[in-house]
Amino acid sequence: MSNSSSLPRSVEVIRYVTPLREGGSLPAIVEADDDFLYVLKFRGAGQGVKALIAELVAGEIARTLGLRVPEIVFAQLNEAFGRSEPDEEIQDLLRASEGLNLGLHYLTGAITFDPLVNKVDAKLASQIVWLDCLVTNVDRTTRNTNMLIWHKELWLIDHGAALYFHHSGQNWEEQSQRPFAPIKNHVLLRQATELTTVDAEFKAILSPDRIQEIVSFIPDEWLANESFMETAEENRQVYAQFLNTRIAHSEFFVEEAQHARKALI
Structure with missing residues (x-):
């Protein structure tokens, strides 16, 4: 979680862990192919990619200013992901979010x-x-x-x-x-x-x-x-x-x- 100005890393989501139902956009904790957990913000949620743009830009500005923000990554969600998800609402969200989403490093125990x-x-x-x-x-x-x-x-x-x-x-x-x-x-x-x-x-x-x-x-x-x-x-x-x-x-x-x-x- 450095203050580097380099392009955010890219990861692929491999496992849906649990939804975070605090907000209306249904973010979720997921596991990626780098073995880390992330809070995933879905492009298929209510505000769409605009919320992801805001998350990315504001987060990177905060990091530039020396404020602590979880590492931001680009998170790829492939079309096969979530087919076995039993919750229809979550399955619809996953289908609508195929492609490039945004993840933030999950701060375990925060x-x-x-x-x-x-x-x-x-x-x-x-x-x-x-x-x-x-x-x-x-x-x-x-x-x-x-x-x-x-x-x-x-x-x-x-x-x-x-x-x-x-x-x-x-x-x-x-x-x-x-x-x-x-x-x-x-x-x-x-x-x-x-x-x-x-x-x-x-x-x-x-x-x-x-x-x-x-x-x-x-x-x-x-x-x-x-x-x-x-x-x-x-x-x-x-x-x-x-x-x-x-x-x-x-x-x-x-x-x-x-x-x-x-x-x-």
Whole structure:
């Protein structure tokens, strides 16, 4: 689980272990041909490949920024997989997900982050809040923190709800310059007292070249049915431009977060 910027590894799913029914997309724990367990996010689930794109891009941005994210892999699901699955709902999901899916290394023994028990220092809280403002992640609240404690360290998971501009059908260029109002519900907002410092540090790390490298990881087949542009590469560049514009105008979302925090205290 390094911070390497190289292309994510590819694995083949060989065994369906158990469903994770916490969310509506029915992710599952699976075993791959490298003998590791992964939490598999299915392309055939409700939000389709858009959720996989968000998971990949937001996760790799987080890793670039030095935050802990389980290793992300491309996971191939062949057409024969799941034929013996007795659960019809799961079998339908497996059939709809043949091809390239996304897996995250399963953190065996990890426990769910509890804001009443687990303490996060101001710098780390500010880093996570800044990240979620950038990628417009609406899903890190007290109701669903999407963070785990593993070996006494904080790990970020489940970024499929990020980059929600690609679901809305609205003008992505306009949305790229908007503040992020849902930050008022962020589980770590109260502790995020170092946003100005983090903003300067993270903007220096997330260069346009690095953003371009991250979006280059998005497989063409996941971009083929996007509605922004005609080609996969043009659609890929929409993600790059969206992110680069938000980074260049980060003062909008930083100020929004600071105002929302002041309203809490």
